[in-house]
Amino acid sequence: MCLGVPMKVVEIDGDMAVAEITGVRRSISLQLVEDVKVGDYVIVHAGFAIQVLDEAEAEETIRLLQEFGVQSG
DSSP: OOOEEEEEEEEEEETTTEEETEEEEEEEEEEESOOOOOOOOEEEEEEEEEEEEEEHHHHHHHHHHHHHHHHOO
């Protein structure tokens, strides 16, 4: 099953970024979204950020993923 997960952007270098969820960091592409800043939350699917979302929604989704035992790494 494919699942997009919310991740916090912690570094940006051009169209690429490093995003983090529960201590796991991944390199992601920002080519599909605009105006992303360090500290923003994005939905990541297959290595691409596909949507920017607000912090409260991201944290609630992360909490639910953890509650259902979905692993981030």
